[in-house]
Every structure is written in structure tokens, then in C-alpha cells.
Amino acid sequence: MASEITYAEVKFKNESKTSGANPGSPAEKMWGCCPEHWMDSNTSCYFIPAESKTWTDSKKKCTEMGAHLLVINSREEQQFISKTLKKYTAYYVGLSDLERKNHWQWIDQSPYDENAVSWHSGEPNDSNEHCVLLNYRNSNQDGVWGLNDANCEIPQSSICETMKLYL
Numbered sequence: 001m002a003s004e005i006t007y008a009e010v011k012f013k014n015e016s017k018t019s020g021a022n023p024g025s026p027a028e029k030m031w032g033c034c035p036e037h038w039m040d041s042n043t044s045c046y047f048i049p050a051e052s053k054t055w056t057d058s059k060k061k062c063t064e065m066g067a068h069l070l071v072i073n074s075r076e077e078q079q080f081i082s083k084t085l086k087k088y089t090a091y092y093v094g095l096s097d098l099e100r101k102n103h104w105q106w107i108d109q110s111p112y113d114e115n116a117v118s119w120h121s122g123e124p125n126d127s128n129e130h131c132v133l134l135n136y137r138n139s140n141q142d143g144v145w146g147l148n149d150a151n152c153e154i155p156q157s158s159i160c161e162t163m164k165l166y167l
């Protein structure tokens with residue numbers, strides 16, 4: 001999870017880098033920034049809009065914020081984001097088969113790699129469900145976060161994602 005660090009800690013980190021093995025390497029001194037009130041990971045910025053909306057309206061909302069619905073590029077990313085979510089809320093992500101049944105497509109045209117995501121057991125299960133959400137399901141004692149294909153018209157929460165800005 002994101003945590004705040006003090007100015008002194010930032011200064012120390014930057015100084016340790018300059019004296020490291022690769023001084024002056026351009027990547028070393030870059031700042032990856034997220035908009036205020038967005039959550040940050042190593043690679044992206046995330047935001048959960050306050051209102052529940054259909055999949056299409058959720059997609060529109062993210063676009064209006066200069067972002068897009070969450071694109072999951074690795075199991076690590078899915079795990080990272082899941083830890084920040086509320087267990088009894090379902091969140092639309094940027095994956096659908098609206099263009100062609102059973103042909104899952106990411107909203108940013110990233111190639112769909114089924115090994116990079118974790119579906120709930122038995123999902124996707126319904127060729128009338130075209131929009132994917134991330135939610136938590138209880139299986140006996142402990143629950144698990146996973147993807148489910150669902151009805152696009154049911155208002156749900158959602159996750160927007162945007163690139164970090166590098167300075």
C-alpha cells in the first residue's frame with residue numbers, strides 16, 4: 001500500500017541512489033507522480049469513483065478523468081489492487097467481450113493474456129454476460145478476489161487507472 005514518507009527520507013533515498021553503482025542513470029532520479037487523491041503502485045495510479053454506474057457509464061467516467069477502466073497486466077497488479085478494495089463491493093474493470101462473444105478485450109487494446117489475470121473458479125460462465133468485474137467471494141472459511149463476467153447494465157463501482165507522470 002502507498003504510504004507517505006518525509007522530505008528527509010526522500011532526500012536520503014535520492015542521495016543513496018546518486019552514490020550507487022549507476023550514478024547519473026536517467027531513470028534513477030525520476031519522480032513517478034499520481035494525481036492528488038489517487039492511489040499509486042510502482043507502475044500506475046488508481047481511483048475509485050464515488051458513484052455506481054453501468055459498465056459503459058463507468059468507462060465514460062474514467063475517460064472524463066483522463067484515465068481508463070483498470071487494465072490488469074499481471075497477477076501482481078490484480079493482487080495489489082484487490083488489497084485496497086471493499087469486500088462487499090464489485091468493481092468493473094476494463095475487460096469485456098462486447099465486440100465478440102468469448103473474445104475478451106482490454107479497453108486499452110492490451111493483448112488479453114489469461115495467465116495475467118485470476119478469474120473466480122467457474123468464471124467466465126455465461127455468454128450473456130459481457131462485462132467483467134472484480135469482486136470477493138467466500139469459499140468456506142476464507143474468501144478470494146477474482147474476476148467474474150457479469151451483466152453490463154447493473155450499476156457497480158469501478159476502478160479507473162492512469163499512467164504515472166514522470167518528472
Ligand code: MMA
Nearest residue numbers: 123125126129148149150151
Ligand atoms: C450470478 C452472477 C454471475 C455469476 C454467478 C455465479 C447467478 O449469477 O454474478 O455472473 O457467474 O452468480 O454463481
Ligand code: CA
Nearest residue numbers: 125148149150
Ligand atoms: Ca459470470
